[in-house]
Amino acid sequence: MRRRSKKKNLILAVVLLVGGLYLISHSDILIAGIRSDKPIPNELSWQADRLVSKVSWVEQGDYLPLNVSYQLLAGAPSTQQRYLSIGLSSVKRTKGSYLTHTLKSLFSQSSPEERSSMVVVVLLADFDVSWRVNTVREIKTAFASELEQGQLVVIHVPQEWYPPVRGIKRNYNDAPNRVSFRSKQNLDYSFLIHYSAGLGQYYLQLEDDVLSAKSFLTSIKRHIEKQEAKKTTWAMLEFSALGYIGKLYKSADLPLLARFLFLFYQEMPCDWLMTHFRQLLTQKESVLLKPSLFQHMGTFSSFQGTYNKLKDRDFEEGVYTNPPAEVYSDMSTYQKNFPQLAWNAGEGFFWGRSPETGNYLTVVFRDPTVVTGIYVETGSGGKDLLESAQVEIGHTVINTESKKTCKEFQSVGSLKNGRFEIEELDKTYGSVSSCLRIQVTAGQKDWVIITKVRIKTKPTTPPHNGKL
Structure with a gap:
């Protein structure tokens, strides 16, 4: 009996060892949180480290920790801080996609010197794995040079790091699906801003369906210099009148902004929260700069594919052409x-x-x-x-x-x-x-x-x- 028992234990140990080796060899799939029989590209398994800026007191002492783990899907940010980081979050739309058009506009409207002074961070915030794989493939094909030069980074946050977005409080009598959508969007922006905090001296928030004006970075730099020369307090400069498009922050304020959006994610839409944040940082009035540098181009919203015709009438895409x-x-x-x-x-x-x-x-x-x-x-x-x-x-x-x-x-x-x-x-x-x-x-x-x-x-x- 003892010999049979030892034989069974030996067989069981061998099975466990083989199973363990199999799991280790396929850990990239488990890390990505994927359950599929199809082979999954390795780009969904890289873990991303944040470039932490110690300018903010929140980061200096690791106060108010924001627990989140990032997956790096494409590109790698430079360890050297650039002038401007640009963040945009993208989800799967029921009608079309504007993400690649937005990225093409950002890079094509910038000179080589401007591109070297910025990094664009894209958060693929949808939990549909096949959509993420296809989107990353498109980005790698269209923006290989920008990815290689550290001008473009694509990241993802697994679903387990998100707090509940369903069955939560309903403010303003919004429908439950609307509450879930805007709450999830606040969390997306919180994680995106948290990751981007150390990448640039300034941070620009965009959406994934915008057009950019020619040499927008140079225009932003000029306006920042003018604003700093006034010696007045400012927390946010606005380069578009629409939604959460074209809002510029100092990177030192991003750790607070990320936590602010996270703490109040259930309460109201992000463009309302940003107004409260700006006021809390003692900027009473908005600073809207014209002409606008970014224009909404999407026809269908990311929320249920509803029709969206919002346009910024102060946007001027090209180089100013009025003759002398x-x-x-x-x-x-x-x-x-x-x-x-x-x-x-x-x-x-x-x-x-x-x-x-x-x-x-x-x-x-x-x-x-x-x-x-x-x-x-x-x-x-x-x-x-x-x-x-x-x-x-x-x-x-x-x-x-x-x-x-x-x-x-x-x-x-x-x-x-x-x-x-x-x-x-x-x-x-x-x-x-x-x-x-x-x-x-x-x-x-x-x-x-x-x-x-x-x-x-x-x-x-x-x-x-x-x-x-």
């Missing part, structure tokens, strides 16, 4: 909001007192120009709109005692609700123009703000001189 010009107006100017500011790039605008019939704002081009499109925007927050005016193009510049203008003008349309837009103007008015004029056609008691006057142009054809 002088701007004149006979409307009384309020303070230093001069007519030229409506034409120039930046946050400025023209602000005039109550206009009368016949008042104008005239743009005189330095060189004759073929105008293909015109966009005029007036008012601010629904107030100070220019209610009645027509837009004209002019020819043959003439000089008067105090200004330049054009000898003759022709109307191309009228403002509606304070705005005007026309495309393919050259097909109807093919010749070159020397002026653009906005002329008031009915007086109003309200003051008027002309926010921006933008034109599109095409090269003029040089005269033929008979030489080949």
Whole structure:
């Protein structure tokens, strides 16, 4: 009997040993939390270490620990801190995907010097393994260079690190599925921000369905320098008016922000929480900078694929293209909001007192120009709109005692609700123009703000001189 018992124990030990060796050899699958008969790529099994910044008192003493483990799916961040880290979270959408388009916009709109000063962190926050595998494969194919140079990092947080997102409190009478979605999103952002805290001097929060303006990093750097020169307290700068898009933070504040979003994840949407966080850090008013550097491009929301048509009207994607010009107006100017500011790039605008019939704002081009499109925007927050005016193009510049203008003008349309837009103007008015004029056609008691006057142009054809 003893011999049989020893024989059974020996067989059992051998089985356990073989089983243990099998589990060790397939530990990459277990680490990724995957139960599948299909082979799973190794990119889902790498463990990621955070680059911890000791600027924050929270990190210095390991106070308020935020327990979370990251998986590195693609890329590897540099151990040297860069100027800007950019974070965006992505989940599987029922209708289409915008992630690769967003990443292409970020990198294509940046110069090589700008790309070397930033790192983009993508959190794949969906628990669908096959979606993550396919998404990582697409990213590796499209952004091999950025991954290799440490400009792009893709991470994931396993589901076991998330607190409950179902069956939780319902504030604002939101439906249970809506509460779960926004609560999960708060946790996604918390983990993303926590990971990104040491990667850059500043942190920019984006979503996975945005377009970027040309040289957005250089614009951000310029605005930060201006803000720092004011010697005033700031916690968040906004480069888009929409949602949680284009919000910039100092990296020293990120450990607190990550914990703030985590602690109050059930209470309200992230864009409401960010306002409370900014106020707690003693920045009373928002600092919204224009023109916007990021535009929402998604048609369908990540929440149940619902239709989403939000657009930022202050977004300007390309390099500013208005040609050199002088701007004149006979409307009384309020303070230093001069007519030229409506034409120039930046946050400025023209602000005039109550206009009368016949008042104008005239743009005189330095060189004759073929105008293909015109966009005029007036008012601010629904107030100070220019209610009645027509837009004209002019020819043959003439000089008067105090200004330049054009000898003759022709109307191309009228403002509606304070705005005007026309495309393919050259097909109807093919010749070159020397002026653009906005002329008031009915007086109003309200003051008027002309926010921006933008034109599109095409090269003029040089005269033929008979030489080949």
